[in-house]
Each structure stands twice: as structure tokens, then as C-alpha cells.
Amino acid sequence: MIGRQMQDALNGQCNAELYSSYLYLSMSSHFLAGGLPGFANWMRVQAQEELVHAVKFFDFVGGRGGRALLAPIEAPPAEWPSPLAVFEAAYRHEQKVTGLINGLVDLSLRESDHATNIFLQWFVTEQVEEEASALDVVQRLKMLGESRDGLFMLDRELATRVFTRPMA
Numbered sequence: 001m002i003g004r005q006m007q008d009a010l011n012g013q014c015n016a017e018l019y020s021s022y023l024y025l026s027m028s029s030h031f032l033a034g035g036l037p038g039f040a041n042w043m044r045v046q047a048q049e050e051l052v053h054a055v056k057f058f059d060f061v062g063g064r065g066g067r068a069l070l071a072p073i074e075a076p077p078a079e080w081p082s083p084l085a086v087f088e089a090a091y092r093h094e095q096k097v098t099g100l101i102n103g104l105v106d107l108s109l110r111e112s113d114h115a116t117n118i119f120l121q122w123f124v125t126e127q128v129e130e131e132a133s134a135l136d137v138v139q140r141l142k143m144l145g146e147s148r149d150g151l152f153m154l155d156r157e158l159a160t161r162v163f164t165r166p167m168a
Contacts, residue, residue: 006107018070021050023090030080091135094134104116
């Protein structure tokens with residue numbers, strides 16, 4: 001049985017993951033409107049990943065005898081001044097999520113909730129990948145500078161990203 005404080009914290013993380021999905025969908029829409037379908041695809045795939053993360057938290061809480069409670073999801077921003085600004089915001093967001101996950105790990109250790117700690121280790125590893133992925137695009141956009149040709153080529157590359165459902 002999951003403790004009340006851990007249940008509430010995991011429900012909060014479920015909400016944060018749903019917000020992440022909203023944020024990345026908003027970024028995808030921004031890129032579509034700006035004529036960058038590859039960038040939009042990258043963000044849409046990211047949104048799908050975040051939705052899977054939310055469901056993992058939802059299922060885990062229920063599977064431990066707790067109650068998954070859904071809260072309102074804050075509306076994300078809709079506009080950014082440049083593709084670089086979008087990816088810098090995505091990178092900062094992933095850093096924030098990493099902090100949230102680390103806080104959950106700390107709570108699981110304080111409560112000696114070993115099952116939750118084991119569950120969270122997947123997310124610890126996932127956040128390393130999430131940050132690296134966003135940072136890679138940030139660095140590449142910085143290298144491109146104002147190159148429209150480079151932006152076009154990167155857009156074509158980002159269009160090849162596909163969603164792969166993580167193993168159970």
C-alpha cells in the first residue's frame with residue numbers, strides 16, 4: 001500500500017507530465033504554423049512520450065492500492081520568438097522535470113518506499129536522455145545561427161523522429 005504523502009506527490013507528477021505533453025503539443029502547433037513540420041514532428045513525438053509518462057504514474061499509484069486523482073492542467077505558452085527559443089524552453093522544462101523526479105526519489109528514500117524508488121529509477125534514467133535530446137537541438141540551432149538552409153536541413157532531419165512506446 002502506498003503512503004498518502006507519496007500518493008499525493010506521484011499524482012502531482014502525473015499532472016506535471018500531462019502539462020509537459022500539453023507544452024510540447026503547443027510547441028508542435030507553433031512550428032506547424034511557422035512552416036517547420038519536422039520541428040513540429042519532433043515536439044509531437046515528445047508530447048506522446050510525456051503522455052506515456054503520465055499514464056505510468058497513474059497506473060503505478062492505482063497498482064499500489066492508491067487513488068490516482070487528476071487535477072486541472074495549466075495552459076502552456078503558445079508563442080516563441082524563434083526555433084532556438086522553443087528548444088531552450090524545452091531544455092529548461094526538462095531540467096525542471098528532472099528536479100521534480102529527484103524530489104520524488106528523495107521522498108521515496110525518506111519514507112523507505114523501496115517499490116516507488118525502484119519505479120522512479122526508470123524516470124531518473126529517462127530524464128538524462130530527455131535533457132540530452134533537447135540540449136542537442138539547442139546546440140545545433142546555435143551552430144546554425146541565421147542559416148535558413150541549415151534550418152531547412154535540420155527540419156528535414158527532425159521529421160524522421162518516430163514515437164516508440166517504451167517497454168513495460
